[in-house]
Amino acid sequence: MKNIAVILAGGVGNRLGLNKPKQLLKVAGKTVIEHTIEVFQKHILIDEIIIVMYESYVHDIEKMALKNNWTKVKKIINGGNERYESSLAAITASSGDNGEETNIIFHDSVRPLVSERIISDVINALNKYEAVDVAIPAVDTIIKVDEHKKFIFDIPDRSYLKRGQTPQGFRLNTIKNAYALALKDNKFNATDDCGIVKKYLPQIPIFVVDGEEGNIKLTYPEDIYLLDKLFQIKSATLDDGIKLENLNNKVLIIFGGNSGIGQDMVNIAKSYKAKVYSFSRSQTGTDISSKEDIEMALDFVYSKEGKIDFVVNTAAILNKEPIMHLKQEEIKKIIDVNYLGIVNITVSAFKYLKLSNGHILHFTSSSYTKGRAFYSLYSSTKAAVVNFVQAIAEEWDLYDIKINCINPQRTKTPMRIKNFGIEDDNTLLKSEDVASISLKTLLSNFTGEVVDIKLRNDWSNLK
Structure with a gap:
């Protein structure tokens, strides 16, 4: 028909x-x-x-x-x-x-x-x-x-x-x-x-x-x-038909892959035979607020693999305290990592993703729609992520480079535990579930979208 x-x-x-x-x-x-x-x-x-x-x-x-x-x-x-x-x-x-x-x-x-x-x-x-x-x-x-x-x-x-x-x-x-x-x-x-x-x-x-x-x-x-x-x-709805088996032989770089969602993405992608490289301060001394560090990481992977299919950034800083309690150097560090970091990664990845028609993925937060007291810098930088992704999607449409961001609801990660303490697990997403959906997003045809991941009873059909 x-x-x-x-x-x-x-x-x-x-x-x-x-x-x-x-x-x-x-x-x-x-x-x-x-x-x-x-x-x-x-x-x-x-x-x-x-x-x-x-x-x-x-x-x-x-x-x-x-x-x-x-x-x-x-x-x-x-x-x-x-x-x-x-x-x-x-x-x-x-x-x-x-x-x-x-x-x-x-x-x-x-x-x-x-x-x-x-x-x-x-x-x-x-x-x-x-x-x-x-x-x-x-x-x-x-x-x-x-x-x-x-x-x-x-x-x-x-x-x-x-x-x-x-x-x-x-x-x-x-x-x-x-x-x-x-x-x-x-x-x-x-x-x-x-x-x-x-x-x-x-x-x-x-x-x-x-x-x-x-x-x-x-x-x-x-x-x-x-x-x-x-x-x-607006958010996109992920096609249930996307299979993680398609990660096989894909070259994936994850900034912030040392813990939480990033670490789970590394482990899941490797289990599906993707070639995964993780960079972070604790693992490789990589500071995403430094464009030079980003370029060194990307060049290293490209020289080894001859291509880069996907670039993911999960790194972010959350300080849950009034802004007047923060020192100037702390404010600068949050902005440099949460915003300048995504700009550095995106700009540096362009020449590699242009060759592969690849995909770049950033992370926002449910707080991006409204500023929240006690984490004003986190909320505002996460709003900036959404606007940046939507703008770059339009700029790069001619190059067939896809760029999206993941918007998970409250997720159990080390960063959340550090800032919020003990919470009922039934009210939180599992970081491995968010990681799985994020990897599927890399295999989608979306661009310029916010992909919402919300708490549900059963994620098994999406894994």
Whole structure:
């Protein structure tokens, strides 16, 4: 079954009061539509992409497709004044391709945070159903007002109500037949494609896939700021199919591999026959705040192995005490290790990872989203890690170098025990579990992502 994603980008941004379509606004370094298309471009189940754009901006999207090397974008076509006209244009553009069975997946261009999981669930549901919607529960009480829109007419039972999102997926012939009937109706009116199937093909069940609160639509001015923040904190979901056996013969360098998560990564990677080199102050006298030390370590490994596939930095300093209690030299040391260290490692690794199309991995902390009292420097430097990783991912996209960061919840490590003392093990992640997921991240195709690792009862299927 062929899967065609249709990115509906025909809007002109009237509600935002803009002089250009809202999908061309920049958020988190790229236009909204670029973020959206890249999700579908990278999705393994999507075969082709059709972009339906407001006529005056088609040329802009054509240039964008060339610049970003969107290999799956096969057609960029004019949209209509109404949403249904844009959908219909895409349906027509999808028809007649060698009689091949086709699914068509419509998505709003201004929902750039759609997850890989949602797209996969929609496509998988189309193996059984002919029409699929995406929705989230209605968390607020919904009221129905009278014709004057001033008084409550009814309060529906919220347990049966959901808020619709996109994508919406259909067998091509199903949505095509629904539109054929709709166009014969003089009173035809619909706000989305599932509504057309529901009205004109009522015998077709429409399956509902769980959406996500983060899959928001850019509609109002304040949404721009919300999207920007959501991009900063968004996390990737690791594919359970990634196998650690693929570490075999990979060359892996770990800075901070003397204890905790780093040490577990060393041991696990070696058990899967990776060629692992660990550097730290206690092991090799390597100080990551010294660019010279980093370059010596990388050069040593490259001279022995002839390649470097992965570079990982787990080194960090946590002092849990008020900043006014810290001496200036202690403040400088924390910043040098926690921030300058990641810059040194990243910059120094570039020439080696460019040759191998490799992967660099840093570590943030759950404290990066909000500064915490008594470890202000740790929280702020971990926020800097996220911003740095996201920025470098964009800069290095042309070189096919992947860079990500791991965001583990509270993890039992020597550094945590030193700062927090004895805690209930049931409330902490095991460092070997974090290490295992981190190694799988190195084998993924992610870049610029925050990979959350949260406490769960059983990690065995991810090891």
